[in-house]
Amino acid sequence: MKSPVRSFSTPALCASVASLLVLTACNKKAPQQGAPPPQQVEVLTVKPRPVQIRTVLPGRTEAYEIAMVRPQVSGVIQKRLFVQGTDVQAGQQLYQIDPSIYQAAYDSANGQLAQAQANAVTARAKLERYGPLKAAHAVSKQEYDDALAASRSADAQILIAKGQVENAATNLRYTHVNAPISGRIGRTILTVGALVQAGQSSNLAIITRLDPIYVDVNLPAISLLRLRREAASGQIHTNPDNSVPVSLELEDGSTYDQAGKMQFSEVNVDEATATIVVRAVFPNPQKYLLPGMYVHATLDEGTNPQALLVPQQAVTRNSHGDPQVMVVGEDDKIAQRAITTGSTHDSDWIVNSGLKAGDRVVVIGLQKVHPGDKVTVTPFREAAAPDAQPANVQPTDAQPAGASSSDAGKN
Template sequence: MVAPRRAAPSSLLLIGPVLIGLALLAAGCDEAPSGATAAPASPPPPSVTVVTLRQQEIPITSILPGRTTPFRVVEIRPQVGGLLRDRLFTEGEAVAVGQPLFQIDPAPFEAAVRRSQAALARAEAAVGAATGTVNRYRTLARAQAVSQQNLENAEATLRQAQADVVSARAALDTARIDLGYTRVTSPIAGRTGRAGITTGALVTASQDEALVTVAQLDPIYVDLTQPSAALLQQRRDIAEGVLRRPSADLAVARLVLQDGSDYPHAGEIQFSEVIVDQGTGSVTLRAVFPNPDQLLLPGMFVRARVEEGVTNRALLVPQRAVSRTPRGEPMAFVVNGEGVVEQRVLRANRAVGHDWLVTGGLNPGDRVVLEGFQRIRAGSRVNATEGSVTAAGS
């Protein structure tokens, strides 16, 4: 009896997959299509919140750095030489106009006054004698008792004596002035600094070293620096009516001190320099501030908020609606009338509160995307809903 042949293992491996494929094909053929397959529905456009831009009337301010300088500074120097006998003030105290500060030894100058007084008396006596001689000679000359030459000589002597009186009086005035200079006084009201020379020192007239410095601090100057380009733009805006201000050089300023606190008194811009600094490209604006409490001292660094003017053409865009392009330029998304997103590059170089003051790239009536711009791109269609923002500067 012959044993049945067994299939080779490789043949069994090939038959299995073939049978499975035939079964799947038969199953597919049994399901008849009931109709065409429906296309997937397109997603709805993303929703965004927009704000419609409108021109507003707002004050325009600039933040400028500056330093305080005294309103007036006087270096006190002696006008006559001598021994410095007394100091008549306390260093750092406030002094009034004409208040004595130093006393130079007056003894030599008092002697000079007495000497000048004696010279004047001698000259006046000589005038008296010469006047009597002239009167006698005139009488004798009419009687031809003296010659005309003698009379003319006597009159010349009188005129010389009178000139000597004038000279002696001038010398006496000079001596008295020098005596007055021995008491050194303050020419302005202000606050004194440190005394440069101690009592007992010998001083000379108009010496290089000052005895003391007196600075007037009320009011006080603040010198601010502003880029020349910003100053030109500001004046151009005023000329074109974009900014309204009484004068191109007069403006109100308020100070922010080094500790961040606000200075309580407002100041006023007085003038701007006519020369641009070649190193920094900026000009200096000088403002004057009242300083009744002596809170501002010379040399302090401050920041000033300068009111440039008022504009009624301002377009304010919330800062959260502005992003940056890869090149670092400010940009915003705008929804046009067809609901399509446009990308706009802006010109915005000034912050007003929580907004950007836009001077280019946007127009009144544009709808700027305020929320939801993370889900959109230029050219996409969106569903825009009008939103609201807080007032500028709040």
């Protein structure tokens, strides 16, 4: 018996073949893409070079001397004897207060002194007459003692009268309101005809001595220790009197043509900011500097012959504010390196520790790499660097509070 032969129609056969092809295609794995190429970064090879080190600190000018002119006696102002805004000399009369009542008091005190002196003459004469009479027992001892007491009382009245004369003379002198110091006088507060009172809180005028003038800056306490060591070792050039010279940059960027010197530092460190007030003094013969001006004081710390510089854009900071950089190792892999920075030089940080000559620091491409990544290295192009910062500004001036200072040694 013959086996039955199955017959397939042409459409069914075509559908079966198509399904088989679809299943075969689905079972094939999709071709894998190749690994991404290494990220390209621009690096700077660190090389030591000599750099002039300067510490630049912000500060304010302060008056060398200030005198507030106030009346010492009460009365009406009769005259104003100065021009506002001009220089006056110590002892120069500024105002005249009506002296009439003080002249009368002075004359009265002189009269009382003359009367006391006359009484003293009579008392001494009586005492001199009673001396021999007492020896001859012509007067009693009580009468002699009374004469002696009267003479001494008359002498005491002379002293009292002299004190009253001096007091009256002083008040009379105070009607001449004189300048207590030499300097430039400001605007007058009261005019002629105004009534002034002794001990009043308001000023008649204010005199400010402008030459010389102080500049007060806030210096990190640790920087002050470093500067003192450098001055003692001779690294910082000092004046013949052992003072440290200081130059001054004004708010408009110009340089003040007179050199100053460090004169004084506060005895206490501000616990909140870890800074100390340092005072420099500058000659100001042209009265160009005025109190309250914002300035930058610059200390020349000499030359560092082996300074290591990295662009500021290559330095980042961790959550604690400590500076760090990305470096490329010999295997072209990224590693993170903690550093400590000093002052700035143009647009670069001066690195105190954490780097050595020959290290390759990532400058461009920092945002696209992480420690352990393999990278493709190209030299850093100086043209890509940001515009130069003001030269040699201390980190205390260039970074917010909380970040590491130039000398705090944070790493």
